[in-house]
Amino acid sequence: MDCQRCGACCAHYRVSFYWAEGNDAPGGHVPVELTERLTPHLRCMRGTSSDSPHCAALRGEVGVSVGCTIYTQRPSTCHDVQVGDAQCLKARAHHGIT
Ligand code: SF4
Ligand code: SF4
Numbered sequence: 001m002d003c004q005r006c007g008a009c010c011a012h013y014r015v016s017f018y019w020a021e022g023n024d025a026p027g028g029h030v031p032v033e034l035t036e037r038l039t040p041h042l043r044c045m046r047g048t049s050s051d052s053p054h055c056a057a058l059r060g061e062v063g064v065s066v067g068c069t070i071y072t073q074r075p076s077t078c079h080d081v082q083v084g085d086a087q088c089l090k091a092r093a094h095h096g097i098t
Pocket of ligand 2: 015045055057058059067068069070071074075078
């Protein structure tokens with residue numbers, strides 16, 4: 001599966017990460033305007049902490065053509081998902097992408 005024709009994992013999970021990955025912290029890189037504060041220590045990508053998660057950085061249509069508008073600045077959580085792993089397969093199944 002080509003991730004650029006999928007995007008299911010960006011529209012299924014709450015994408016949370018340590019707050020200091022935000023670009024308002026020294027060495028941080030994730031644009032904070034695209035994040036929400038979850039706890040004193042955690043942020044998440046805006047739009048992913050809801051009943052129908054959809055990351056604010058995702059453009060395009062899930063299952064058709066998508067892209068991450070902050071690809072080189074995405075949080076570590078996003079690096080952890082690998083094509084074909086359990087999280088990928090669960091997100092794809094949810095969106096009916098085989
Ligand atoms: S769900 Fe899997 S195939 Fe789809 S974008 Fe995420 S990693 Fe890529
Ligand atoms: S930051 Fe990019 S890779 Fe991560 S969930 Fe959002 S759109 Fe997907």
